[in-house]
Amino acid sequence: MTQLEAAKSQPTEEIRTVAESEGLDVEVIRRRVASGKIVIPANKNRKTRTVGIGKGLRTKVNASIGTSTDIADIDMEVEKAKVAEMCGADTLMDLSVGGDIAKIRAAVMDAVSLPVGTVPLYEAFALSIEKYGSAVDMPEELLWEVIERQCEEGVSFMAIHCGINRMTIERLKRQNYRYGGLVSKGGSYLTAWMLHNGKENPLYEKFDRVVDILKRYDVVLSLGNGFRAGAIHDSTDRVQIQELIINCELAEIGRNMGCQTMVEGPGHIPIDEIETNVILEKRMSGEAPFYMLGPVTTDIAPGYDHITSAIGAALSSAYGTDFICYVTPSEHLGLPFPEDVREGVMVARVAAYVGDMIKLKNRQRDKEMSKARRDLDWQRQFRLAVDPERAREVKGRRGDGDERSCTMCGKFCASDILAGMFEKYLEGSDKK
Ligand code: SF4
Numbered sequence: 001m002t003q004l005e006a007a008k009s010q011p012t013e014e015i016r017t018v019a020e021s022e023g024l025d026v027e028v029i030r031r032r033v034a035s036g037k038i039v040i041p042a043n044k045n046r047k048t049r050t051v052g053i054g055k056g057l058r059t060k061v062n063a064s065i066g067t068s069t070d071i072a073d074i075d076m077e078v079e080k081a082k083v084a085e086m087c088g089a090d091t092l093m094d095l096s097v098g099g100d101i102a103k104i105r106a107a108v109m110d111a112v113s114l115p116v117g118t119v120p121l122y123e124a125f126a127l128s129i130e131k132y133g134s135a136v137d138m139p140e141e142l143l144w145e146v147i148e149r150q151c152e153e154g155v156s157f158m159a160i161h162c163g164i165n166r167m168t169i170e171r172l173k174r175q176n177y178r179y180g181g182l183v184s185k186g187g188s189y190l191t192a193w194m195l196h197n198g199k200e201n202p203l204y205e206k207f208d209r210v211v212d213i214l215k216r217y218d219v220v221l222s223l224g225n226g227f228r229a230g231a232i233h234d235s236t237d238r239v240q241i242q243e244l245i246i247n248c249e250l251a252e253i254g255r256n257m258g259c260q261t262m263v264e265g266p267g268h269i270p271i272d273e274i275e276t277n278v279i280l281e282k283r284m285s286g287e288a289p290f291y292m293l294g295p296v297t298t299d300i301a302p303g304y305d306h307i308t309s310a311i312g313a314a315l316s317s318a319y320g321t322d323f324i325c326y327v328t329p330s331e332h333l334g335l336p337f338p339e340d341v342r343e344g345v346m347v348a349r350v351a352a353y354v355g356d357m358i359k360l361k362n363r364q365r366d367k368e369m370s371k372a373r374r375d376l377d378w379q380r381q382f383r384l385a386v387d388p389e390r391a392r393e394v395k396g397r398r399g400d401g402d403e404r405s406c407t408m409c410g411k412f413c414a415s416d417i418l419a420g421m422f423e424k425y426l427e428g429s430d431k432k
Pocket of ligand 1 (some may be wrong): 405406414415416
């Protein structure tokens with residue numbers, strides 16, 4: 001029985017854990033899991049940290065790692081996985097396409113307790129290239145085998161590109177443009193496979209088979225966004241929306257079959273289209289959790305895409321997105337190294353928090369930080385910081401670790417000038 005099926009009659013242990021960690025009522029979580037508004041990745045074959053994703057919960061951050069055909073270093077991937085966990089990522093995706101993909105995935109899953117997601121199409125196409133010389137010659141059965149095997153191994157959620165079908169491809173032809181082409185590896189390889197073989201997407205045509213496999217292990221189906229915009233000028237175009245409509249429909253079908261489902265979103269979007277994308281996904285899917293990939297909000301800042309996406313992630317979270325995928329400073333430039341993973345996770349956590357201040361209306365931590373700053377209580381400030389280590393390091397590097405003020409204003413410290421005067425002259429201001 002999946003979490004969704006079990007939740008229809010009673011709260012599971014995982015539901016109770018989510019309720020406790022989010023400070024919410026068990027019954028509220030149970031109802032939302034039962035109706036598909038919250039998912040809890042809980043593969044029966046791998047015990048992981050329990051993480052709830054969905055309505056009313058803190059926005060969760062995914063960190064994607066994985067090898068490429070150019071850099072396939074298993075030790076570095078394990079290090080990246082550990083860094084992501086240590087920095088507070090909620091989930092991890094292993095998107096390896098180079099080296100021994102199964103071995104890398106096993107090593108990553110051994111190294112961390114986070115739920116680990118994958119895109120099974122990657123391994124299927126990589127195996128096809130190895131065995132048959134090309135991705136387009138992939139036998140359909142290989143794809144099913146890979147999905148089943150990854151489920152058995154304990155993968156917690158899978159991005160599967162079920163929403164690409166002949167209609168989506170026809171929409172792309174009719175639209176007759178895509179400034180950024182297709183940027184999803186899964187989407188692009190699958191489209192090539194369909195065109196080459198003149199066949200419908202098996203993941204769409206046999207959607208019930210996808211659901212049956214994932215349900216057996218209680219793997220969350222993340223309906224992949226293969227035609228996501230990879231360029232600002234392609235955002236919210238007819239092709240992207242076509243796939244979104246299909247994915248939302250499939251999310252409902254999967255949910256009705258007892259499978260936990262969520263829907264993935266783009267990609268590259270200017271900030272004035274983010275809210276529309278969130279509303280569309282929520283309305284059309286019956287509030288299935290929305291997993292936003294970025295969104296990257298301009299195309300012109302390579303090297304700073306952890307920031308362009310943090311702007312988008314904060315807004316999308318504020319509008320109701322449940323799950324964001326971090327972006328590292330190496331996006332569009334190269335495979336991330338461990339230090340990029342660290343930067344990406346921290347920045348994404350800040351973005352998620354900023355969004356949650358609006359979505360969950362919880363600003364208590366900001367109030368505590370304000371008071372700690374006013375009182376020049378540095379230890380409290382460090383404890384409250386998203387990244388205490390970075391905060392300590394920045395202050396310490398200026399050699400003023402023990403100073404009451406900091407080197408920003410030195411002896412002209414505004415907080416020091418008024419120290420103690422709030423209680424004396426502005427009675428009550430400290431009590432609010
Ligand atoms: S020195 Fe300036 S920046 Fe530093 S704590 Fe005082 S007021 Fe704030």
